Amino acid sequence: MEAKESCGVVGIISSEPVAVKLFYSMRTLQHRGQESAGMAVFQDGVSCVKGMGLVHEIFKKDDLQKLGGRAGIGHIRYSTSGESALHNAQPVVVSTAYGDIALGHNGDIVNADVLRKELHQKGWAFITTSDSEIIVRLLANAISESGDVVGALKSVMRMLVGSYSLVILVNGEVYAVRDPYGVRPLCIGRLPKGFIACSESVAVEILDGTFLRDVAPGEIIRLGKTGIKSYRGAGSRNPAHCMFEWVYFSRPDSVLQGRNVFRVRGNIGEILAKECPVDADMVFPIPDSGRAFAIGYSTESGIQFREGLIKNRYVERTFIMPEQEEREASVMLKLNPLKYLVKGKRVIVVDDSIVRGTTMRKIVQMLKSSGAKKVHLRIGCPPIIAPCYFGIDMKTRDQFIAAEKNLKGIAKKLAADSVGYVSIDGLVKAIGLPRKSLCLGCLTGEYPMAVPGEKQREQRSLNGFAKY
Numbered sequence: 001m002e003a004k005e006s007c008g009v010v011g012i013i014s015s016e017p018v019a020v021k022l023f024y025s026m027r028t029l030q031h032r033g034q035e036s037a038g039m040a041v042f043q044d045g046v047s048c049v050k051g052m053g054l055v056h057e058i059f060k061k062d063d064l065q066k067l068g069g070r071a072g073i074g075h076i077r078y079s080t081s082g083e084s085a086l087h088n089a090q091p092v093v094v095s096t097a098y099g100d101i102a103l104g105h106n107g108d109i110v111n112a113d114v115l116r117k118e119l120h121q122k123g124w125a126f127i128t129t130s131d132s133e134i135i136v137r138l139l140a141n142a143i144s145e146s147g148d149v150v151g152a153l154k155s156v157m158r159m160l161v162g163s164y165s166l167v168i169l170v171n172g173e174v175y176a177v178r179d180p181y182g183v184r185p186l187c188i189g190r191l192p193k194g195f196i197a198c199s200e201s202v203a204v205e206i207l208d209g210t211f212l213r214d215v216a217p218g219e220i221i222r223l224g225k226t227g228i229k230s231y232r233g234a235g236s237r238n239p240a241h242c243m244f245e246w247v248y249f250s251r252p253d254s255v256l257q258g259r260n261v262f263r264v265r266g267n268i269g270e271i272l273a274k275e276c277p278v279d280a281d282m283v284f285p286i287p288d289s290g291r292a293f294a295i296g297y298s299t300e301s302g303i304q305f306r307e308g309l310i311k312n313r314y315v316e317r318t319f320i321m322p323e324q325e326e327r328e329a330s331v332m333l334k335l336n337p338l339k340y341l342v343k344g345k346r347v348i349v350v351d352d353s354i355v356r357g358t359t360m361r362k363i364v365q366m367l368k369s370s371g372a373k374k375v376h377l378r379i380g381c382p383p384i385i386a387p388c389y390f391g392i393d394m395k396t397r398d399q400f401i402a403a404e405k406n407l408k409g410i411a412k413k414l415a416a417d418s419v420g421y422v423s424i425d426g427l428v429k430a431i432g433l434p435r436k437s438l439c440l441g442c443l444t445g446e447y448p449m450a451v452p453g454e455k456q457r458e459q460r461s462l463n464g465f466a467k468y
Ligand code: SF4
Pocket: 183, 241, 242, 243, 244, 245, 387, 388, 389, 390, 391, 392, 439, 440, 441, 442, 443
């Protein structure tokens, strides 16, 4: 798939220095963003190091040793709001009479423009174009007025519309905050000598920690050296966990809302085989994104699983390249068919999702020119027809191959012999959570919260709209 990813966050408190732990957990969450990364630690004030690129390119051993604090937060970013530049890298740090506050944000604030305008009119100045700066400035203002961090967080949560999983470092304490819909993931774990809050459970595991639970929608958690404390933040609504986290974003070894990502993808593959059967000689994945789905498809259909595309693991992911031409060229750099395997064969190629379809078309062409007799595409995410406003970079409708095409039209555009997508019901069943607790906005065009110009899920009256 070609959608860009959102971000990853982590916050750690410990009786030992946290910088190295933050580094490893950020490396573990690197799949959530490769554009920039940063960490802030507290030791007589906040020290922050940020840079463009991958985590291991930014942080050197000396930097980590100098950051001696016992509480800190980390952030890895792919920009979904604000341009790609160092000044938009996170954590965002602001100074207040109460001390420095550092914040890392995963998500998108839907009413950011309205809030920014209101604050501008009050004379506030912003350094970045990122919506995360709005959150931290609102928070700094509220904390300066009251000195009460939890009360300030509650009041800021009441102002925000959108998705936000936050880690916040203030006065040597770490807070984890999840929006009332729980759109983006956030969980907490116990470490051998402290506590962690992070986007995905896998970051707890690699620090030899114990996963405790997901942060509940609308919950504020304060991490202390001896324990955690939970507060109810903004009133929790119907949850709307992003279905895409299971389909694509999260690591397969993570567990979100009690559902292992690899297992969900396997379930989707099995359902896909029932919903979209086709006679063929072999099933193979687009590595690595389609593997779990393809295993499920093969298991259910009885068609043998093979690795027919070999991946060059040392080429960066395609979406890093901005230009279409470069992106297409990089497909060939990244993937190569096993010609002896595919020659004269009818193959089913399975992937997680298709957004624009340009990469997939190139892959089908490569398989056909390697001698494949038939190429059938099976996709583990229902057709994406509408934008995402909550932290995934899929903003304009005209980029979606599925927006106006029927299956035959899509297959033709992709040069494939057939295309089949799992149904929305099939996806929901595979995840195993009630449909009403998932965000399916980009599949249905109905969103869990009010977005200007868009239909709201279960909208009962005009009064249901947020006023902005
Ligand atoms: S609109 Fe789609 S990608 Fe965005 S949060 Fe909802 S399900 Fe996820």
